Amino acid sequence: MTTPSSAPAVPATRTAERPTYRVTGGRVLRSEWAKLWSLRSTWITLGLALFFLLLLGLVRATTYSPGGPGLGPGGGNGGPAANAVSIALTGMKFGELALGTLGVLLTAGEYSTGLIRATLAAVPRRLPVLWSKSAIFGAVALVVGSAGAFLAFLAGAGPLQGTDVALSLSAPGVLRSLAGAGGFLALVGVLGVALGALVRSAAGGISILAAVLLLVPLLSDLLPDSLRDDISPYLPGNAGGSMFALHQSAHALTPQAGLAVFAGWTALALAGAAWRLARTDA
Amino acid sequence: MIEVRQLVKRYGDKTAVDQLEFTVRPGEVTGFLGPNGAGKSTTMRVILGLDAPTSGSARVNGRRYREFAAPLQEVGALLEARSIHPGRSAVSHLSALALTHGIPRRRVAEVIELAGLAAVARKRAGAFSLGMGQRLGIAAALLGDPQTVILDEPVNGLDPEGVLWIRNLLTGLAAEGRTVFVSSHLMGEMALTASKLIVIGRGRLLADTTVAQFIRDAGGHSVKVVSGDPARLRELLLGPGVEITGAAGSEELEVVGLTARQVGSVAADHGIAVYELTPRSVSLEDAFMSLTGDAVDYHGTTTAALTSTLRSAS
Numbered sequence: 001m002t003t004p005s006s007a008p009a010v011p012a013t014r015t016a017e018r019p020t021y022r023v024t025g026g027r028v029l030r031s032e033w034a035k036l037w038s039l040r041s042t043w044i045t046l047g048l049a050l051f052f053l054l055l056l057g058l059v060r061a062t063t064y065s066p067g068g069p070g071l072g073p074g075g076g077n078g079g080p081a082a083n084a085v086s087i088a089l090t091g092m093k094f095g096e097l098a099l100g101t102l103g104v105l106l107t108a109g110e111y112s113t114g115l116i117r118a119t120l121a122a123v124p125r126r127l128p129v130l131w132s133k134s135a136i137f138g139a140v141a142l143v144v145g146s147a148g149a150f151l152a153f154l155a156g157a158g159p160l161q162g163t164d165v166a167l168s169l170s171a172p173g174v175l176r177s178l179a180g181a182g183g184f185l186a187l188v189g190v191l192g193v194a195l196g197a198l199v200r201s202a203a204g205g206i207s208i209l210a211a212v213l214l215l216v217p218l219l220s221d222l223l224p225d226s227l228r229d230d231i232s233p234y235l236p237g238n239a240g241g242s243m244f245a246l247h248q249s250a251h252a253l254t255p256q257a258g259l260a261v262f263a264g265w266t267a268l269a270l271a272g273a274a275w276r277l278a279r280t281d282a
Numbered sequence: 283m284i285e286v287r288q289l290v291k292r293y294g295d296k297t298a299v300d301q302l303e304f305t306v307r308p309g310e311v312t313g314f315l316g317p318n319g320a321g322k323s324t325t326m327r328v329i330l331g332l333d334a335p336t337s338g339s340a341r342v343n344g345r346r347y348r349e350f351a352a353p354l355q356e357v358g359a360l361l362e363a364r365s366i367h368p369g370r371s372a373v374s375h376l377s378a379l380a381l382t383h384g385i386p387r388r389r390v391a392e393v394i395e396l397a398g399l400a401a402v403a404r405k406r407a408g409a410f411s412l413g414m415g416q417r418l419g420i421a422a423a424l425l426g427d428p429q430t431v432i433l434d435e436p437v438n439g440l441d442p443e444g445v446l447w448i449r450n451l452l453t454g455l456a457a458e459g460r461t462v463f464v465s466s467h468l469m470g471e472m473a474l475t476a477s478k479l480i481v482i483g484r485g486r487l488l489a490d491t492t493v494a495q496f497i498r499d500a501g502g503h504s505v506k507v508v509s510g511d512p513a514r515l516r517e518l519l520l521g522p523g524v525e526i527t528g529a530a531g532s533e534e535l536e537v538v539g540l541t542a543r544q545v546g547s548v549a550a551d552h553g554i555a556v557y558e559l560t561p562r563s564v565s566l567e568d569a570f571m572s573l574t575g576d577a578v579d580y581h582g583t584t585t586a587a588l589t590s591t592l593r594s595a596s
Contacts, residue, residue, distance in 0.1 A: 021352040021383040021426060031381035038374035039367065109367065117332055118365040118375075118422060121357075122382045124331045124348040281333040 025128055032132040036140065041105065046140070049098035049185075050148045056091030057152030062159040084160055084167035085177045085246040088153035092181060092244070095148060096188045096213050099141045103192020104205035106133055107273070111200040120282050130197055130277055134270060138190040145185025149178045149244070173246050180255050181244035184262065188213070188240070191266045197273035212265075213237045233258075236265045283307055283461055284329060284430060288338035291324050291485075298324040300485040302338070306463045306478075308429070311456045313476030313493075314465040317574050321485035322465040323362050326434050330359050342430050342461075354383050354426030360419040362434040362465075368408025372399050372418050375407060379425055389425065397421035398447070412439030420451070430461040437471055449475050469570035483574045497569060504562050505537045505545050510555035518548050533557070 036042055064087060107130075110116040123129050153169070160166045167174055191212075196205040217237040220228055229251045232238055242248060242258025253261060284306035291299040299321040306312045316322050327333040329340045331347035339346070342357050350356045366375055376390045394403045397417040402410070407418060416439050423431060433452075437445045452475050456462045466472050472479065472493070479496050481489040489496060497503075509515050512535050516526050524539035537545055542561040549556045 018355070018427065021355045021385055023352060023382050024384075027382050027384055031378045034374070034381055035367075035370075035378045038371070038378065039369045041369065113367045114361075114365045115367045116365075117330075117361050118379060120332060121330050121359055121365075122354055122379050124350065124353050281327075 023123055023125075023128075025132075028123055028128040029132045029136065031122075032129065032136050036106065036136055042102065045098055045102040045105075046144050049095045049102075050144055050151075052094040052098070053089075053091040053145075053148030054152050054155060056094060057088040058155045058159075060087050060090040061156030064160060064163060064165065066164045083165050083246050084156065085153065085174055085244075087160065087165065088156045088178075089149060089181050089244055091148070091152065092184075093214065095145060095185050096240075097210065099145065099185050099189045100192035100209045100213065101206050103137055103141070103189040103194075104196035104209060105192075105202055106137055107193050107196030108200060108202040108205045109196070112202060116282055126277050126282075127274055130193075130270070130274055133197075134190045134193050137193050138186045141189030142182055142186035145189075146179065146182025148185075149181035153178055167246075176255060177244050177246045180259070183259065184240045184243045187262055187266045191236075191269055194266065194269035194273040198269060198276055200276075213240075217241075234261050236262055239265070283344075284340070284342050284432075284463055285344075286325065286329070286338075286340045289325065289328060289335055289340055290337045291321075291328055291333060292336045298485050299328070299335075302482065302485065302487055304480045304487060304490050306461055306480070308461040309456060309459050310478055311452050311462045311464060311476045312478040312480060313472035314463060314480050314482070315469060315472055315570060315574075316465075316467065316482040316488075318467055320482045320574070322467075322482065323434055324485075325482075326359070326361065326432055326463075326465065329432060330357065330361075352383050352426065354379065354385070354428065356426075356428055357430045357432060358423035358426060358428035359432040360416070360423045360434060360436055362438070364415050364419070365422075366407045366415065366418060368406060370407055371405055372403045372407060372410075372421070375418065376422060376425060379422060383426060385425060389427070393421040393424050396424065413441055413444050416440055417444070420448075428460070431455055431463070433462075433464045435465055435467070437466070437468070445471070469566040473566045481570070481573055488573055493566075497566065499569075503538075505540060505542045506534065506558065506560040506562055507537060507542075507545050507549070507556060508534045508558035509549060510557070514552070515549060515554050518552055518554075519545065 061084075064082070110119055119129055120126055153174070157166070157168075169175060188209075192205065192209055195208050196202065199205050199208065213236065216235050217232070220232045220235055220238070223231060233242070233251055233253045239253055239258045239261035242253040243255050243262065245252065245255070248254060252258070286302055286304050289299050289302040290297070302321070302325060314322050314325070324333065325340070328335050329342065329347065342350075347353060347357065370378075372394060373390065376393065377387065379385075380387070380390050394400055397420055399414065399417055399421060402414060407415065410418065416436065420433070420436060423433065431452075436448050436452075440448060452462050452464060464472070464476065477493055479489060479491050479493055480487070481491075481496075489499075491499070507515070510533070512528055512533050516528065516535060519526060519535075519537060519540060524537065526538070527536040528534060542559050546556060546559050
């Protein structure tokens, strides 16, 4: 670059007095943290997720009657019969949708509002934005999801006391299942963030999320038995269900394998989102 | 300094920017003009690294935008469409941007004050008028106290007071030695603030000039003279730097390069009767139209084409 000799000397002297700012990973993280909490929709959606996890678990616990019609656990969470954990986690589907939707909105909302231009002008390397959103929302969804799962279990323990399905927190697998529910909700949140960044549209992202979590497991029932037993456990919704089921049904994955498979699906969506963010025009 | 070199940007088979090349220097306001759809916003998006060029390059102070460690401190930008989440307040929006760079809260308060948004700083941006949204965008552009300021249609939606504010702001920033690059489709507004002009049409460079030169090239200040002997008057007036236009058989001449006073004196000295003597200033808007008219529509018969034919005929 050739600098014309007529260039004013003013900028040089000004530069000397200026503070030196710098974009760092930690700062992008703090910025995304501030962005998350400065939106009313965050508080509302997180509140709703927590409220319905608690409410649905509690309602099911209080209405539970041994030998009654509602024996099978709601929402295909893999347990062969109702137990205190599956009853407490009745609201999981709602929690998944609420947290997943909020995740989609965090990224897709940047595009629909045009904010993405300001965001990427501040962080032109781009990918730190996606990592920060994923990490922050994953952590927030983990806290909210775990809190919801544990609180729902504890709240349901009272009404269920003395019934055949009553379990204490220290019973084998209970802690693991409840933590698995929190972990699954955290990953669903991250999946939402990834889908929103991938399709850049709230409606599209939410549709894909709902389809993946709710519809695909239903459709897999249409497959012939032999195929279904091989494929079905690895589908995102079913693999995630294995993470928080107290007892695994015959063809379901172990909780650890379920975690690995669902984390894999999430990583895949995140990789696609990263590719699109880095490679295409904003 | 902004350097755009051989820049080409295609979206599918549509070429938005074609072999564009120009330099924007510090210390002055450079206007970026062109009709809607000429490629102004695309060029600015490429400069900011939001869109990748198909070929060629755009650099600010010798570097690509992505290479800056603190981009907001180097380049402040206001893009044409709003870049704000309607659910966030001005303070929250600016704070989030400031956090990425470690810019102190004090500076956020400063730019809010500077943009005249103090009264509405905590209101949701969704409730902002077009003008207030524009002010918030400008506050965001100035957040990092950048050396280079890029504003896409900054006066859009502003009231007269806001327009005046922008004008003073731009000239003030340039006077501080900053590079100021402002797009507009309004030639008149640019003439009041800019000293340099880059005009594009259909993605191509049409003119890279100064405002003064632009006016001169477009016909500039001319004098219309209606006289009893136009042929003789023409002979007398012709000289270096003087251009005279006139249709055959008409008493009217269009003189460029002389003042009305000079024309009148010459006519009086030689006893030529003058019936009408009118100094005329070509409006910038007309000049702009005549330059971009071809770029807007190659096939239309425009008054611009007609004028240039007449001029060359003389």
